[in-house]
Amino acid sequence: MDNSKMITGAIVGIVLASLGLMAFTPDQSPGRGESTESTELTSDSTTMPKLPWIAPGEVQFEATVLVPTEIAAENGKVLLDYELATLAPSEGTSSSLDDESTVDALPERWSLSTVSGDNTVETTGPEATSVRFDVRTGLQREHIGDIRLIGWRVAVPTRERITLDLTEGKSEEFAGGTSITVATILEQSDSTIVLLDVDQPHDPWNRIEIDAVDTGWRRAGRLDGGAQFVWDGSGAPPVLVLEQSSPTWVPIEGNLAVFQGGEE
Amino acid sequence: MTDPNFETLLRSPLDDESESNGWGSAVLGLVGGGVAVVGLSFILGLWTTPTGATSTSPATDTLSSATNESVEAANRYPDGFTDVGGSVAMKPVAVVTGDTGFIVSFATAAGRGTDPATTPDPLGGRWQIESVDGSVASTTQLIYDRRHTGVIGAEFSGYPSEGDVIRMTERWDPGERAASLEVPFTGTPFSTTGAPELDFGNGVTLRLNRLELGRHLGQIAWSLSGASRQGGVAAFDVEIVNNEGESVGAYRSMPIPREPATAGDVGLFWDRGFNVHPDEGSVVRITATVMLVSPQSVDVVFELDSVPSGN
Numbered sequence: 001m002d003n004s005k006m007i008t009g010a011i012v013g014i015v016l017a018s019l020g021l022m023a024f025t026p027d028q029s030p031g032r033g034e035s036t037e038s039t040e041l042t043s044d045s046t047t048m049p050k051l052p053w054i055a056p057g058e059v060q061f062e063a064t065v066l067v068p069t070e071i072a073a074e075n076g077k078v079l080l081d082y083e084l085a086t087l088a089p090s091e092g093t094s095s096s097l098d099d100e101s102t103v104d105a106l107p108e109r110w111s112l113s114t115v116s117g118d119n120t121v122e123t124t125g126p127e128a129t130s131v132r133f134d135v136r137t138g139l140q141r142e143h144i145g146d147i148r149l150i151g152w153r154v155a156v157p158t159r160e161r162i163t164l165d166l167t168e169g170k171s172e173e174f175a176g177g178t179s180i181t182v183a184t185i186l187e188q189s190d191s192t193i194v195l196l197d198v199d200q201p202h203d204p205w206n207r208i209e210i211d212a213v214d215t216g217w218r219r220a221g222r223l224d225g226g227a228q229f230v231w232d233g234s235g236a237p238p239v240l241v242l243e244q245s246s247p248t249w250v251p252i253e254g255n256l257a258v259f260q261g262g263e264e
Numbered sequence: 265m266t267d268p269n270f271e272t273l274l275r276s277p278l279d280d281e282s283e284s285n286g287w288g289s290a291v292l293g294l295v296g297g298g299v300a301v302v303g304l305s306f307i308l309g310l311w312t313t314p315t316g317a318t319s320t321s322p323a324t325d326t327l328s329s330a331t332n333e334s335v336e337a338a339n340r341y342p343d344g345f346t347d348v349g350g351s352v353a354m355k356p357v358a359v360v361t362g363d364t365g366f367i368v369s370f371a372t373a374a375g376r377g378t379d380p381a382t383t384p385d386p387l388g389g390r391w392q393i394e395s396v397d398g399s400v401a402s403t404t405q406l407i408y409d410r411r412h413t414g415v416i417g418a419e420f421s422g423y424p425s426e427g428d429v430i431r432m433t434e435r436w437d438p439g440e441r442a443a444s445l446e447v448p449f450t451g452t453p454f455s456t457t458g459a460p461e462l463d464f465g466n467g468v469t470l471r472l473n474r475l476e477l478g479r480h481l482g483q484i485a486w487s488l489s490g491a492s493r494q495g496g497v498a499a500f501d502v503e504i505v506n507n508e509g510e511s512v513g514a515y516r517s518m519p520i521p522r523e524p525a526t527a528g529d530v531g532l533f534w535d536r537g538f539n540v541h542p543d544e545g546s547v548v549r550i551t552a553t554v555m556l557v558s559p560q561s562v563d564v565v566f567e568l569d570s571v572p573s574g575n
Binding site for chain 1: 342343344345351352355357358360362367369371372373374380381382383384385386405407408409410411412413414415416417478481483519529530531572573574
């Protein structure tokens with residue numbers, strides 16, 4: 001055996017293997033949604049296979065895909081319309097039967113930069129399907145440097161119960177600050193109707209829904225700022241155990257390019 | 265001292281070939297060096313996913329196939345998600361700490377090339393938290409949100425510490441079963457006598473402990489036997505049929521939970537218009553659709569340190 005050739009070969013092997021690993025090792029940079037993330041979707045087609053269910057120009061955050069549908073600039077405004085889709089599986093569960101199913105993450109904070117260096121930040125709520133930026137009058141679409149999604153919220157399932165004494169005026173509060181008050185109790189011949197006042201903090205991201213734990217209590221409808229429960233027959237219990245199982249929406253910071261503009 | 269004859273005797277045909285072309289030792293060194301670097305890299309943990317989650321799927325036989333599978337796995341799911349089998353991947357997206365415990369929220373995503381709407385959504389799983397001091401604790405409960413497909417909250421007692429990891433040890437696949445039965449209808453208000461059972465086969469039965477029907481509303485109390493310890497998710501369609509076999513009206517159970525159970529109590533709501541008073545009917549047809557939990561063993565570790573906190 002020629003030891004010098006073997007040593008030379010080993011050195012070359014180490015170098016080649018190291019280069020290979022550097023090329024294929026996934027990005028481990030700290031933080032989520034670094035600025036390169038979305039540009040890979042649109043421009044780095046040579047190293048990352050395209051994901052058929054995330055098309056070029058679409059932006060993935062968590063299991064949500066944001067699909068820009070239109071961008072317009074006029075009268076000092078830039079408007080970006082978008083749709084949201086989910087990558088979450090849904091076959092075989094009740095959610096596939098539920099029209100109210102929604103995505104697990106929602107956009108919240110956006111930035112628009114112009115090619116001349118101006119920067120604008122906007123915030124959208126959970127129901128939004130568009131974001132509007134106030135920009136200088138006369139700014140055209142080609143003046144937009146980029147639009148980025150810099151923050152979103154993720155759903156964290158939570159569950160909390162309170163026990164409400166069925167006495168008019170009695171009140172209990174959930175941890176998030178939503179207060180439930182027994183407004184009216186109507187004793188009928190064949191049922192008991194309880195009207196509740198629901199006082200929620202003014203936070204569009206934390207709108208809770210309540211339901212009775214005892215299924216003998218039937219929620220009879222949604223009232224503006226309240227709720228109504230009915231106990232059919234006699235023997236309504238003296239307490240109403242309520243459960244809120246709405247998600248807590250946790251803010252996440254990120255930096256994903258949604259739109260890359262042109263030259264001024 | 266070395267006898268030249270001995271060297272000749274001990275020399276193999278490969279030795280001759282190596283010496284004749286002069287590059288055998290170089291090739292051996294090249295391969296050996298490459299294998300050494302890759303092996304060392306794996307040992308040092310360089311090959312992790314972007315979120316730090318590490319899948320402990322079986323090792324592959326050759327270096328090249330291991331590398332290819334890793335690259336393919338990394339691209340099979342969206343950024344940050346880790347393959348948990350069953351054609352789905354999961355990601356811990358946030359931690360919310362409460363007074364007595366904390367919830368790790370997992371999002372689920374379907375794999376590349378699959379339609380999320382036709383990919384089975386796991387009914388849950390088994391997770392445990394492992395601390396650097398070696399302690400291990402299971403979840404205190406799983407929390408579901410029926411409006412957010414694929415989102416599961418794994419709640420643990422106490423508070424997370426630096427270096428904690430979450431290990432997923434089971435994935436609960438859904439297996440759909442349906443069965444129907446008919447009972448005589450005697451008009452509203454109606455309640456079943458006895459506890460009729462629906463047979464799903466393989467020893468799995470659903471007992472109707474109580475069925476009550478009113479003019480537009482009703483209620484079912486049910487229990488499963490013969491299923492896995494986690495049970496399943498049950499939904500009900502109840503139809504009232506007259507003597508001619510025509511449908512008089514129907515009810516449907518609402519809301520449909522995502523959380524599997526071995527027993528439940530669910531309300532029934534008028535599903536479609538009653539053309540005539542339900543008392544015109546003579547038979548109640550009950551159809552139960554159950555997503556039975558089929559536990560599948562997995563072994564996937566998620567690092568917790570990098571998961572955003574939502575306190």
